[in-house]
Amino acid sequence: MAFIILIISKLSKSYTNTIAFKIEKINVPDEKVILNNSDSILNITLNTHGFKWLDYYFKSPKITIDFSEDVTLGHSKFIWTKANTRLFSNTEFTKQVKIINIYPDSLFFNFDVNSVKKIPVKLRENISFSPGFDSFDGFTITPDSIKIIGPKHVIDTIGHIETEAVILKGVKTDIHETIKLDLPIKNDNIRFSSKSVDLSASVERFTEGVMKIPITIVNVPKELKIKYFPKEVTITFYTSLDHFKMVKPMDFKIICDYNMLNTESSFFIAELVKTSKYVKSVKINNQHIEFIIL
Structure with missing residues (x-):
């Protein structure tokens, strides 16, 4: 009991410390793609009681930057400064938390204008039919192409998208399958109009x-x-x-x-x-x- 009382007493006191807050970007304009700063942080020095510090240490603290209100548009970059008073009234902080200092005092988010490119979908298959069965018209993919949206220098390197491997043996009935696309490694800078396609074939x-x-x-x-x-x-x-x-x-x-x-x-x-x-x-x-x- 004495130990518990001691812990509660310690956590009830106020402490000053600096903690790194990750940046969560919201309301980024659709026609803009943020190119960097995916790991940007703000080092914020706070004064608050020990219970609140437990929250910060056990949860990954984040600061939300609203690109419709919190930033200004510069030449090929968005600019955030700590002079923006919205941060001090943000829901991340309560009245029990006192902000002492913020470093750095400015963040720069380089951006590029989205480009749209239509790329074909290629079927990756290992399909065999039962003896005496086949498909006259072959395989149909719907849609046969998708749109890729992102920075031009990124999407220009992508010429086509393959499906995940389709393996079917001894087929003797019509084929109707939904196949996932084998999309590139997740990249927040690019988007795809579809993540799957429909595969069909008439078997005779x-x-x-x-x-x-x-x-x-x-x-x-x-x-x-x-x-x-x-x-x-x-x-x-x-x-x-x-x-x-x-x-x-x-x-x-x-x-x-x-x-x-x-x-x-x-x-x-x-x-x-x-x-x-x-x-x-x-x-x-x-x-x-x-x-x-x-």
Whole structure:
């Protein structure tokens, strides 16, 4: 009991000491970004009783600076001075707290004007489908780009934003996922219009089809005649069951270009230059076309 009485007696007395207050910035204009002073402090010498000092030591003391009232606008910087009397009536201090001194007597907050830049979102995925299933239109990201707001010299270094990794195995139904963006390390100077995107894909049953397509020889000099074999090649295409019957031979065009020959060539290389909008992929089964010049 004597010890408790002693402690209470000590804490009831007034003491003078200096303590570091962190700066909390509020009401910063949207078009301005504070570039530094994220760790600014005010060293304030106070006189108050011991109980109040306990609050300061056990809690991180802060001073709120209202940029709509407490600062003046200079050339590329905001200026706060201790002459601002709002500080002395601030809610951080009660009548039991006497302010003896404030150091430094001025704070400077350099700022930059916000720039806005639209950057694409790139999907980072490892998605595989069950056999016989696929997505014809592929993956859709909504939105496919976001706005980044911040100092020009900062956002100019950011060319795109990736999503967090999406891993899906054995997919056989439509995909609808909300994916977080892999944003850069937290930076109070920059903001993003979105922190996530929606990923979607229509998943269908797929099949393979086979067709024979005639070959066209192009860029042959007028004085030459060329015979070639075979006259047509077989292609294998990959499409959804719904699109299978819509795929026609006339949708494809395969050529052999005479200009692509060199003096040692004994065959053409067949090239697919036109394909059906209803197929996802096409493969020419035999690209070597033999020829003779008459």
